[in-house]
Amino acid sequence: MNIFKKTIFSVLLSLLVIGNANADKIRIGTEGAYPPWNSKNEAGKLIGFEVELAWSLCRYMGKQCTIVEQDWDGMIPALIMRKFDAIMAGMSITAERQKAISFSQGYADEVASLAVMKGSSLEGLATPAGINLTKPNSDAKKALKTLTTALAGKTVCVQTATIHQNFLDSGDVGKVNVRTYKTQDEVNLDLASGRCDAALAAAVAFSDYAEKSGKPVVLTGPTFSGGAFGNGVGVGIRKDDTELLSAFNKAIDKARKNGDISRIATKWFGFDASM
Amino acid sequence: MDLELMINSFPKLLNATVVTLKLLSASLIIGLFIGLLFAILRLNKNVFINKFAYVYSYIFRGTPLLVQIFIIYFGLGQIEYLRSTVLWVVLKEPYWCAIIAFALNTGAYTSEILRSAFQTIKPGIIEAGKSLGIPNKIIFYKIQIPIAIRQSLPAYGNEIILMMKGTSLASTVTLMDLTGVAKYIISTTFKPVEVFVVAGGIYLFMTFIIHNTIKFLEKKYNYN
Numbered sequence A: 001m002n003i004f005k006k007t008i009f010s011v012l013l014s015l016l017v018i019g020n021a022n023a024d025k026i027r028i029g030t031e032g033a034y035p036p037w038n039s040k041n042e043a044g045k046l047i048g049f050e051v052e053l054a055w056s057l058c059r060y061m062g063k064q065c066t067i068v069e070q071d072w073d074g075m076i077p078a079l080i081m082r083k084f085d086a087i088m089a090g091m092s093i094t095a096e097r098q099k100a101i102s103f104s105q106g107y108a109d110e111v112a113s114l115a116v117m118k119g120s121s122l123e124g125l126a127t128p129a130g131i132n133l134t135k136p137n138s139d140a141k142k143a144l145k146t147l148t149t150a151l152a153g154k155t156v157c158v159q160t161a162t163i164h165q166n167f168l169d170s171g172d173v174g175k176v177n178v179r180t181y182k183t184q185d186e187v188n189l190d191l192a193s194g195r196c197d198a199a200l201a202a203a204v205a206f207s208d209y210a211e212k213s214g215k216p217v218v219l220t221g222p223t224f225s226g227g228a229f230g231n232g233v234g235v236g237i238r239k240d241d242t243e244l245l246s247a248f249n250k251a252i253d254k255a256r257k258n259g260d261i262s263r264i265a266t267k268w269f270g271f272d273a274s275m
Numbered sequence B: 001m002d003l004e005l006m007i008n009s010f011p012k013l014l015n016a017t018v019v020t021l022k023l024l025s026a027s028l029i030i031g032l033f034i035g036l037l038f039a040i041l042r043l044n045k046n047v048f049i050n051k052f053a054y055v056y057s058y059i060f061r062g063t064p065l066l067v068q069i070f071i072i073y074f075g076l077g078q079i080e081y082l083r084s085t086v087l088w089v090v091l092k093e094p095y096w097c098a099i100i101a102f103a104l105n106t107g108a109y110t111s112e113i114l115r116s117a118f119q120t121i122k123p124g125i126i127e128a129g130k131s132l133g134i135p136n137k138i139i140f141y142k143i144q145i146p147i148a149i150r151q152s153l154p155a156y157g158n159e160i161i162l163m164m165k166g167t168s169l170a171s172t173v174t175l176m177d178l179t180g181v182a183k184y185i186i187s188t189t190f191k192p193v194e195v196f197v198v199a200g201g202i203y204l205f206m207t208f209i210i211h212n213t214i215k216f217l218e219k220k221y222n223y224n
Helices: A002-024 A049-061 A073-078 A138-151 A163-169 A184-193 A203-215 A244-256 A261-271 B003-042 B045-062 B063-076 B087-091 B094-121 B123-131 B136-175 B176-190 B192-220
Strands: A026-030 A065-069 A102-108 A112-116 A130-132 A155-159 A176-182 A200-203 A217-225 A233-237
Touching: A026 A049, A026 A073, A049 A065, A049 A244, A049 B045, A049 B136, A073 A163, A073 A233, A073 B176, A102 A244, A102 A261, A112 A184, A112 A203, A130 A138, A130 A261, A155 A163, A163 A176, A163 A200, A163 B063, A176 A184, A176 B123, A184 A200, A184 A203, A184 A217, A184 B063, A200 A203, A203 A217, A203 A233, A217 B123, A233 A244, A244 A261, B003 B045, B003 B094, B003 B176, B003 B192, B045 B094, B063 B087, B063 B094, B063 B136, B094 B136, B123 B136, B176 B192
Parallel strands: A026 A065, A130 A217, A155 A176, A155 A200
Antiparallel strands: A102 A233, A112 A200, A112 A217
């Protein structure tokens, strides 16, 4: 009997130790399928701007980190259910998401754009180079009207649960046929196959795909920012985790000041996407 | 638990169930024809016809349905030549791709179910028909097929239920079926438990209906 008690006790003790060791580590969730933000190399290792930035931020916080992979459509639920402690997955800070989780200050920002296959009737739309939807000026409103006419009855493909889907659902460009996919890779595949008349995502996601696949994917229309597209990409953190939130905010401050964010961003995006 | 969300999402999910039922019924009807055809081919004495039917059912029963639907939807979509043919009119639509994949899959299983049902028919029954001077064709249509259908009812009922759950994979090729709409609601509310519980409840209810219908038919056509 005594041996049993001892065994049980030591098992419990070791569990406690393991539990504590885990509690010390910050688990960061990322998708691993949204290059150049985050993706995987041939060996299956997570790489990308956010993976490298995560290691840098952890160094500034003086904490150990592990990076966890999670499908995009379950990202926020997984954070809430404590599968990990922070999201760094190219997730834009939007009012809708802020109802469910907190965000650190933004660390990077880049614009969204429509993409079509070369030779599409949607190529070369007469719109300004970029529009901001936070307080749309007359140019932006005009551009939305042009898009509404051009996209009427067309199929536009987006990744599910993204700012791009929110924008199309918002009705700012009228009634388009929105088709949603689990990953950006699948959006790209169906854009190339011709099932989508156009696709909407981060502009770099398309240029990255065009470069790697050699497919004639071209950007069209204005680039989008603000409004439904949110205010930059930040670290998603559970609402009750205020300590971690301020730790991340401080680390981002330091990394920005030392030029780490712009250095890593330039490396992965080809331009300085930091903010 | 967010009860309000569950109540609010119920009508949306019920609407999406229509898509699920359409997918299910279309694939089952096409699949039953494929299954019957291939079951007959399996019983053919010609080795080539026999093997052809065997390989078909082997491939479609030996690979995951998700892989099949991905190959038909994303895979075939990448073949440039195919896109310039008439086939593309059908394959362009995720709806038809899903039905093709489901029908081929359930067809493979159905062919096995029907084949084994045919083989369990006692030779005495067929001999009895022959001794009464009934032509072979009539024996096949009026005696063998009805008995085979009766024999295969329990197994086929299982197949219907499996297929009904299998239709949830339609959401992976952008279709807004019950699972697709559930995922859509979750993408804006970030509350998977509530929405999936309601969706799961609807699936369970459909299983209940199918199960009991099959049970009723089994009783009705019981000749013991």
